[in-house]
Amino acid sequence: MDNLTFIREAFSKFYNENIDRIEVPKSIGSREFGFTMFREGVMVRHKGFINPEDLKEFIKKNVPSNVYYSAAYYSVPEAKMDEKGWLGSDLFFDIDADHIPTKCDKKHDTWTCRGCGFKGRGEAPEKCPSCSGESFDEKTWLCEVCLETARNETIKLVDMLMDDLGFSPKEIKCSFSGHRGYHVQVESEYILNLDSNARKEIVDYVTGTGIDAVFHGLEEIGDGKTVFLAGPSLNDAGWRGRAARGVYEFLLTATDIDLKKLGLKKKVVERILANRDEILASWKVNGPWNMIEGLGLEGWRKIINYGVTFQSAKIDTVVTSDVHRLIRLPGTLHGKTGLLKISFPISRIEDFDPLREALAFKSGEVEVYVDEAPAFRLGDDVFGPFEKQKAVLPLSAVILLLCKNAARVIDQHV
Amino acid sequence: MNSAENMEGERILTLSDLVKYPFMPEAADEVRRLDFRIEHLLNPDYEPVLERAEKRIIEALTTNPPEVSYNPHEYSEYVEILSFPAAIVLAAALANDYVKRRYALAEARRAYGFLRTEKEDKIINIAGRFGWRIRALNMQISFTKFDFALNFIDYLKNATLFHEKEWKMVNRLVHGGEVYLSKQDVARLLQEEVRRYIESKINLSVSSKIPEGVLERVEDLKRICSEKIKEAPPEQISSSVIDDAFPPCMRELYSAIKAGRHVSHAGRFALTSFLLNVGMEPEAIIDLFRKSPDFNERIARYQIEHIAGEKGSRTRYTPPKCDTLRTHGLCLGADNLCGRVRHPLTYYLRRAKSFRVGEEERIDEIKEG
Numbered sequence: 001m002d003n004l005t006f007i008r009e010a011f012s013k014f015y016n017e018n019i020d021r022i023e024v025p026k027s028i029g030s031r032e033f034g035f036t037m038f039r040e041g042v043m044v045r046h047k048g049f050i051n052p053e054d055l056k057e058f059i060k061k062n063v064p065s066n067v068y069y070s071a072a073y074y075s076v077p078e079a080k081m082d083e084k085g086w087l088g089s090d091l092f093f094d095i096d097a098d099h100i101p102t103k104c105d106k107k108h109d110t111w112t113c114r115g116c117g118f119k120g121r122g123e124a125p126e127k128c129p130s131c132s133g134e135s136f137d138e139k140t141w142l143c144e145v146c147l148e149t150a151r152n153e154t155i156k157l158v159d160m161l162m163d164d165l166g167f168s169p170k171e172i173k174c175s176f177s178g179h180r181g182y183h184v185q186v187e188s189e190y191i192l193n194l195d196s197n198a199r200k201e202i203v204d205y206v207t208g209t210g211i212d213a214v215f216h217g218l219e220e221i222g223d224g225k226t227v228f229l230a231g232p233s234l235n236d237a238g239w240r241g242r243a244a245r246g247v248y249e250f251l252l253t254a255t256d257i258d259l260k261k262l263g264l265k266k267k268v269v270e271r272i273l274a275n276r277d278e279i280l281a282s283w284k285v286n287g288p289w290n291m292i293e294g295l296g297l298e299g300w301r302k303i304i305n306y307g308v309t310f311q312s313a314k315i316d317t318v319v320t321s322d323v324h325r326l327i328r329l330p331g332t333l334h335g336k337t338g339l340l341k342i343s344f345p346i347s348r349i350e351d352f353d354p355l356r357e358a359l360a361f362k363s364g365e366v367e368v369y370v371d372e373a374p375a376f377r378l379g380d381d382v383f384g385p386f387e388k389q390k391a392v393l394p395l396s397a398v399i400l401l402l403c404k405n406a407a408r409v410i411d412q413h414v
Numbered sequence: 415m416n417s418a419e420n421m422e423g424e425r426i427l428t429l430s431d432l433v434k435y436p437f438m439p440e441a442a443d444e445v446r447r448l449d450f451r452i453e454h455l456l457n458p459d460y461e462p463v464l465e466r467a468e469k470r471i472i473e474a475l476t477t478n479p480p481e482v483s484y485n486p487h488e489y490s491e492y493v494e495i496l497s498f499p500a501a502i503v504l505a506a507a508l509a510n511d512y513v514k515r516r517y518a519l520a521e522a523r524r525a526y527g528f529l530r531t532e533k534e535d536k537i538i539n540i541a542g543r544f545g546w547r548i549r550a551l552n553m554q555i556s557f558t559k560f561d562f563a564l565n566f567i568d569y570l571k572n573a574t575l576f577h578e579k580e581w582k583m584v585n586r587l588v589h590g591g592e593v594y595l596s597k598q599d600v601a602r603l604l605q606e607e608v609r610r611y612i613e614s615k616i617n618l619s620v621s622s623k624i625p626e627g628v629l630e631r632v633e634d635l636k637r638i639c640s641e642k643i644k645e646a647p648p649e650q651i652s653s654s655v656i657d658d659a660f661p662p663c664m665r666e667l668y669s670a671i672k673a674g675r676h677v678s679h680a681g682r683f684a685l686t687s688f689l690l691n692v693g694m695e696p697e698a699i700i701d702l703f704r705k706s707p708d709f710n711e712r713i714a715r716y717q718i719e720h721i722a723g724e725k726g727s728r729t730r731y732t733p734p735k736c737d738t739l740r741t742h743g744l745c746l747g748a749d750n751l752c753g754r755v756r757h758p759l760t761y762y763l764r765r766a767k768s769f770r771v772g773e774e775e776r777i778d779e780i781k782e783g
């Protein structure tokens with residue numbers, strides 16, 4: 001049996017037994033649905049369902065490889081894009097390890113140049129070092145470091161949505177995407193009508209884009225003769241406090257290379273490093289703004305603007321400002337992993353274990369031949385690394401390897 | 415209880431406040447209480463009102479930056495208050511987009527001048543008129559003073575139109591869903607809200623109520639204005655296209671695009687095909703779309719040429735009919751002519767004809783006179 005048939009059968013069985021795990025979106029009749037199919041590999045869009053049962057029947061019958069729905073509400077969801085009649089849209093955020101620098105450097109990912117076949121590890125370069133081609137086949141892998149990084153960004157985002165933008169925990173829905181990240185969705189009637197410019201402002205807010213310390217308390221105070229600097233404090237609200245905490249975090253570990261990169265003078269960098277402890281202690285009083293000789297408003301401005309990157313949430317910016325976006329439906333399987341997109345209350349964000357709770361296939365063992373795969377964990381078990389070898393593995397691990405095109409089935413019984 | 419009264423039943427906005435903020439509903443109440451109707455403008459007793467109304471518009475066109483004057487000694491409070499709705503009617507009858515925007519801006523800037531130093535409770539009262547969720551604060555953080563906290567969505571509605579760095583929300587103190595602002599900032603945001611509100615009031619449905627006698631005054635005013643408009647930077651889209659003859663739906667889409675506001679795909683398609691059909695050059699349309707936040711010259715050019723029938727298909731698209739526009743929520747079908755047409759192009763052709771005829775008639779009149 002070929003891989004696709006095997007995966008499709010497993011998906012089919014899952015949906016037949018677990019169709020009620022699907023989280024039917026609010027106002028289902030106003031949403032557009034989209035699906036990708038195993039064989040055709042094309043996206044079927046502009047689907048509409050009046051009631052949950054029709055949607056569930058459709059999924060059981062067609063067994064799509066991916067199921068999406070619109071964050072937007074339309075008067076005619078089945079119509080062509082121009083004729084749908086946009087009524088509003090939830091506020092949606094996508095945090096994906098693909099868009100975030102991670103400590104693992106994505107060494108588990110590989111890319112192959114479509115032009116000359118040149119191969120490499122990590123994120124694909126902009127241009128092929130061998131032939132300057134710009135198109136690559138990329139193989140990504142599921143990695144705990146990547147997932148942890150995405151979780152941290154999600155925590156920062158949710159924090160801003162609650163503390164700064166004032167949304168209540170009830171209005172915020174978090175979910176694991178089923179692959180390398182998290183989704184955060186705000187459902188509130190107030191934000192429905194926000195146009196894409198307003199959404200873009202929210203994007204800039206949570207990513208700290210365009211921020212300038214001089215609007216957050218950094219200023220020169222004085223009469224010309226005696227001038228001193230004032231700046232934000234750790235406990236200030238909004239970006240003021242975040243900016244201060246970002247600087248704190250940055251200076252805690254900053255090396256002289258980090259500081260020189262900001263364009264600070266050698267002497268100043270030396271003084272900062274020599275006074276690190278005093279600087280950190282100064283936050284309890286008036287902050288470090290007047291401690292370092294030769295470091296004035298412009299220097300601090302650079303440090304703060306950089307410190308902001310420690311506090312900003314690295315979301316996929318295009319997704320949020322697109323008011324027509326399709327997003328994965330919670331309770332459905334991800335075609336690249338066989339893991340569930342699964343929602344959880346924001347109170348669980350710290351301890352939610354995606355590689356345990358998103359497992360969809362819980363029984364059965366299958367023998368596969370694995371080409372190559374790094375070690376990975378699912379639930380309590382660690383598998384691999386594998387290199388051109390046979391292995392008998394639980395179904396969830398098998399589906400993951402097959403979805404990633406890293407293995408093929410030997411035994412055909414599920 | 416009237417919204418202009420507080421718990422003690424005492425008015426928050428006095429008559430002299432309504433002179434400053436004539437767009438407030440209390441001013442409209444006052445107009446109603448005085449039983450003032452547009453026909454009264456022909457009555458010699460109301461001559462000062464008509465005169466002041468004309469002056470409001472002329473001031474808007476002659477000052478730079480535009481601002482309507484405030485001189486409490488020159489006109490009585492009633493003349494001031496009544497002349498505002500009268501000026502709206504005149505501005506609508508002038509049926510010129512430039513006059514409309516300029517006048518709305520001039521009134522809004524006048525209001526800003528007062529709001530900057532207005533008392534907190536009055537500002538909250540006025541902001542409430544526009545549905546703002548706002549409260550007064552008396553807060554100082556380090557060296558910055560904050561006077562108000564405004565719901566961030568109400569903030570975004572107005573601030574996204576400003577492009578200075580300081581108006582980016584990320585450069586504001588935002589906490590618990592509110593943006594912390596100085597009085598000056600709130601006044602500036604309110605100016606924007608007032609401007610849009612007044613613009614929305616100046617529409618053809620208002621002008622349809624004008625009595626004959628007043629129309630003569632409008633014609634005079636048109637002549638005065640046309641000189642002023644000529645001095646202004648050219649805004650007319652092309653000599654043969656009469657944008658004053660646009661139906662409300664296209665007028666709205668057109669000004670949204672011009673202001674760089676977001677317009678749906680359906681809206682863009684409708685507007686583009688409409689403009690092409692009334693004879694606007696593709697090049698001019700591309701320029702028009704240049705202000706859009708997501709403008710991409712290559713894509714815009716392709717789409718416009720596609721609709722024009724130059725690329726890909728041979729057929730030129732006609733704009734959608736009123737029915738279709740209605741289902742997209744793009745129909746503003748507010749005026750009389752709208753009720754008699756089923757297609758925005760029909761609307762345009764009829765109105766444009768009456769414009770051209772109108773000009774000829776006027777020339778005849780002058781010859782005879």
Ligand code: SF4
Pocket residue numbers: 661662663664735736737739740744745746747748751752753755756757758761
């Ligand atoms: S009735 Fe037709 S022309 Fe008038 S606004 Fe509606 S769509 Fe436009």
Ligand SMILES: [Zn+2]
Pocket residue numbers: 113114115116117118128129130131132133
């Ligand atoms: Zn290559």
Ligand SMILES: [Zn+2]
Pocket residue numbers: 102104105106107108142143144145146147
């Ligand atoms: Zn990783």
